[in-house]
Amino acid sequence: MATLLEAKGVSKKFGGLTAVDTLDYSVEANAINSIIGPNGAGKTTFFNIVTGYYKPTTGTVQFDGHDIAGLAPHRLTRYGIGRTFQTIRLFGHLSALENVLIGMHHWLRSPWWSDLLKLRSTLREEAEAIRHGEELLAYVGLKGFEDVESRNLPYGLQRRLEIARALATRPKLLLLDEPTAGMNPNETKDMTAFIRRLRDERGLTILLIEHDMHVVMTISDKVTVLDYGRKISEGKPSDVQQDTRVIEAYLGSRALKMIKN
Amino acid sequence: MSALISRWRSIPRWAQLVILAAVVIFVPPVINIVERQTGFGLLTQVNRALIYVSLALGLNIVVGFAGLLDLGYAAFFAIGAYTFGILTWPSLRLDFSFFIAIWVCVLVAALFGMLIGAPTLRLRGDYLAIVTLAFGEIIPPLVRNLDNITIRIGDLVLVESFNLTNGPLGMKPLGRPNFGIVESIAGLSPGQLDPGVNPTFWYFIIVILVLVVLSASRRFEDSRIGRAWRAIREDETAARFMGVNTVRVKLLAFAFGASFSGLAGAVFASMLGAIFPELFRFQVSVFLLIIVILSGAGSVWGVLIGGLLISTFDGVLLAQIMPSIFPNSDVQSLRWVFFGIGLIAVMLFRPQGLFGHLGQRQRASQPVKEAAHGDAA
Amino acid sequence: MDPQLEAFLRQVLVGLSIGCYLALIALGYTMVYGIVELINFAHGDLFTFGFFISLTIWGLFDVPTPLEGAWILALPAIAIVVILLSGGLNVVIERVAYRPLRGASKLAPLITAVGMSFMLEAIFAYIWGANQINYPRFIPTTNFLNDFSRIIRFTPRDILLFGVTIPAMIGLTLFIDRTRLGKAMRAAAQDREAAAMMGINVNRIIAITFFIGGGLAGVAGMVYGLYTGSGRFIMGFEFGLFAFTAAVLGGIGNIRGAVLGAFIIGMVQAMSDLYIGGEWSRVIIFSLLILMLVFRPSGILGSTTSVEKV
Numbered sequence: 001m002a003t004l005l006e007a008k009g010v011s012k013k014f015g016g017l018t019a020v021d022t023l024d025y026s027v028e029a030n031a032i033n034s035i036i037g038p039n040g041a042g043k044t045t046f047f048n049i050v051t052g053y054y055k056p057t058t059g060t061v062q063f064d065g066h067d068i069a070g071l072a073p074h075r076l077t078r079y080g081i082g083r084t085f086q087t088i089r090l091f092g093h094l095s096a097l098e099n100v101l102i103g104m105h106h107w108l109r110s111p112w113w114s115d116l117l118k119l120r121s122t123l124r125e126e127a128e129a130i131r132h133g134e135e136l137l138a139y140v141g142l143k144g145f146e147d148v149e150s151r152n153l154p155y156g157l158q159r160r161l162e163i164a165r166a167l168a169t170r171p172k173l174l175l176l177d178e179p180t181a182g183m184n185p186n187e188t189k190d191m192t193a194f195i196r197r198l199r200d201e202r203g204l205t206i207l208l209i210e211h212d213m214h215v216v217m218t219i220s221d222k223v224t225v226l227d228y229g230r231k232i233s234e235g236k237p238s239d240v241q242q243d244t245r246v247i248e249a250y251l252g253s254r255a256l257k258m259i260k261n
Numbered sequence: 262m263s264a265l266i267s268r269w270r271s272i273p274r275w276a277q278l279v280i281l282a283a284v285v286i287f288v289p290p291v292i293n294i295v296e297r298q299t300g301f302g303l304l305t306q307v308n309r310a311l312i313y314v315s316l317a318l319g320l321n322i323v324v325g326f327a328g329l330l331d332l333g334y335a336a337f338f339a340i341g342a343y344t345f346g347i348l349t350w351p352s353l354r355l356d357f358s359f360f361i362a363i364w365v366c367v368l369v370a371a372l373f374g375m376l377i378g379a380p381t382l383r384l385r386g387d388y389l390a391i392v393t394l395a396f397g398e399i400i401p402p403l404v405r406n407l408d409n410i411t412i413r414i415g416d417l418v419l420v421e422s423f424n425l426t427n428g429p430l431g432m433k434p435l436g437r438p439n440f441g442i443v444e445s446i447a448g449l450s451p452g453q454l455d456p457g458v459n460p461t462f463w464y465f466i467i468v469i470l471v472l473v474v475l476s477a478s479r480r481f482e483d484s485r486i487g488r489a490w491r492a493i494r495e496d497e498t499a500a501r502f503m504g505v506n507t508v509r510v511k512l513l514a515f516a517f518g519a520s521f522s523g524l525a526g527a528v529f530a531s532m533l534g535a536i537f538p539e540l541f542r543f544q545v546s547v548f549l550l551i552i553v554i555l556s557g558a559g560s561v562w563g564v565l566i567g568g569l570l571i572s573t574f575d576g577v578l579l580a581q582i583m584p585s586i587f588p589n590s591d592v593q594s595l596r597w598v599f600f601g602i603g604l605i606a607v608m609l610f611r612p613q614g615l616f617g618h619l620g621q622r623q624r625a626s627q628p629v630k631e632a633a634h635g636d637a638a
Numbered sequence: 639m640d641p642q643l644e645a646f647l648r649q650v651l652v653g654l655s656i657g658c659y660l661a662l663i664a665l666g667y668t669m670v671y672g673i674v675e676l677i678n679f680a681h682g683d684l685f686t687f688g689f690f691i692s693l694t695i696w697g698l699f700d701v702p703t704p705l706e707g708a709w710i711l712a713l714p715a716i717a718i719v720v721i722l723l724s725g726g727l728n729v730v731i732e733r734v735a736y737r738p739l740r741g742a743s744k745l746a747p748l749i750t751a752v753g754m755s756f757m758l759e760a761i762f763a764y765i766w767g768a769n770q771i772n773y774p775r776f777i778p779t780t781n782f783l784n785d786f787s788r789i790i791r792f793t794p795r796d797i798l799l800f801g802v803t804i805p806a807m808i809g810l811t812l813f814i815d816r817t818r819l820g821k822a823m824r825a826a827a828q829d830r831e832a833a834a835m836m837g838i839n840v841n842r843i844i845a846i847t848f849f850i851g852g853g854l855a856g857v858a859g860m861v862y863g864l865y866t867g868s869g870r871f872i873m874g875f876e877f878g879l880f881a882f883t884a885a886v887l888g889g890i891g892n893i894r895g896a897v898l899g900a901f902i903i904g905m906v907q908a909m910s911d912l913y914i915g916g917e918w919s920r921v922i923i924f925s926l927l928i929l930m931l932v933f934r935p936s937g938i939l940g941s942t943t944s945v946e947k948v
Binding site: 332380388390391394398405594597601603 | 742746750752760761875886921
């Protein structure tokens, strides 16, 4: 399999804190990869480097033949990196359909003067975009909610709308930041199956941050464990599960969590 | 109110247009009658209100659509008006025709919009507000002091005592639209269609201005660029991750906001026939912001209706009717108390504005949590 | 003495005195921004309020002009009343117009602050008149430097001005650095949520911040009246913006930065009055504000604002 994303020696420092520490990481095309680790292990920071929000302090990131470290997020979207967020960040006062149309912004061609003159090419493109958007919404299970303002959607559908919006950007690589957070076991099961469908039906490569071990172990081709910004283990789910370092770092933190709760 | 709106929606589009056209055409004669009865100057106030509506629609692109707080919007109004002044003031001998000059004003204002926007649009929202405010505060003193420009490089005098803006005295007279071609075709005597200071003529010219600005706003609203503006208003960071080049999109919002203002400024200058630095103070920026916020930021129809109502409230009720009812009290000096309270109250209790719901498409605004619970793909 | 040097030295003193008022206003601006990240647009109007309300209080008594004998003690007494009133007004403003919007977008309270500012100015104009208002000349203007120069002036008014502002600045700095309350304020400025979780009553801290800021601006307005002998309902707008420029220049949220910025702005104004022409001062100071915000938004001494999380 070809490598779609490859990070080499990536570090990110905030003042004295090293959030990601000389990380080597690669994603094969058409795989589902997961990154796990205790809170503050640097998972989201790594996502933010891959999607262009942070410029890495050191290291290189290659995506699909491009050197992307430090490029702006909107440019990376054009290269084919789509994402969702740990806390949902939809455009609340825009309808579900409009949210998806924003995802298409960068590949729709209509320039402002054509919008102003309502040229036929623009009208045709808009109609096509709306049709495509409705298709995407139906695909993620939001048929009939096209005109609902996204802030009024129930939580589970908001998560799905975020995925539809990311799909609208036509990604090759889709980064999902805790897609099952806050879901009940049934919803989680649906979401897990849905993620697999995204890969199988749409040929996407998927990179997950996930806390739900069951989800991670069922769908991942490769699991990577981060702790204090470093990679402490990597491999097939079954291998990682038996890695003592992981059990130490991970179960330790989970036990801590249980006490907290 | 909502019954009225739904009835209005139910009539066919051609009938809507006929009704609107009839209203627009019959406003001047009706107002003339009222003016004769009451002695108030109403039509000039309507014209002013319509100019303010055009300006507010421009500001609505920046504040309402894109969510960028511009506290110095009057600067672009001033730039439009003064560009028109420079192009048509007889002493400078450029003598542009009105119909060409206004488009130059649009371009110059848009250029300034991008010039101030390019370095500042990366700033956080509140800093941007202050930068625009400072820019707005620089323009009037700048204009006031550009009446005696001398530029020297060493001993070489490039410009000496050049009077660009006529400083505090203001520029006067300024160019007016000339309908010579129409007159010769229609067989009228030259000058018969000269608008002069006749408010009815100006009314129709300004109605055209409003129509231009209104239809541009409407077309932008639901287009690719308009959606991108609304997306960055909702969540700029998320918009960036979805592939929107936010700096470019914000720059366009600034440019269009400025160009609307430049156009309105040019027409305003021509209508008054004279411009002074004091016409473009901070109060104008705040008054326009009040129109946009009170009417409903982001709602084109809301700003249209609200702009007309608020400007009329200010120019007719507060400035003319109230003083005639209470001749001994100084009601007008309280106008900013009213507007200040109005602004605070709307922000606290009705952030969507008084007329923000007008013209909104039929959207399910009720939460649908129950209906959709457990629904899966 | 060389007349050019003499004019320069005079402007140095003028710049220092402008810097004093600006510092008192900028301190409140910067403290409020440090904690609630709000550009309190109405802050400059508390300066105007201090000017007018002190004028009204003086008017209640039959005070000799200039002040003499025991009446000199009225100065600190009235100053305290002015501090209480303008600080209290600022607390009320925060409670009514800003606190309800704390969860809303960042621009919402800024918009109400603009509305508040215009409302206050209109009320001032309604109560005290829209014209230039004279302030009684309670403090004489005998020049201590008369034997040395007639151009450079240092008068009892300067003593009053420096006597009020410098202790106030030192006191505030000590208060914030040394006291428990000051520590709580710094904690709230750094991370409001974390501070709340540590048991700090953040609402109370914010109210205290507004009180101190308002009080400082109010007393600055009173001192301004005593110093210059006149003022107008609108003056808080310009002073407020200059003070904000000072706060940005020094690094917003930074107490020492605000004082430094205020004296720089005071000097810039005094020097541009002398060398470029008074009509350009506004243009220069506002250009400085724009350039600072664009190229160095964290100011000279660094600011204390937060970064968005994704």
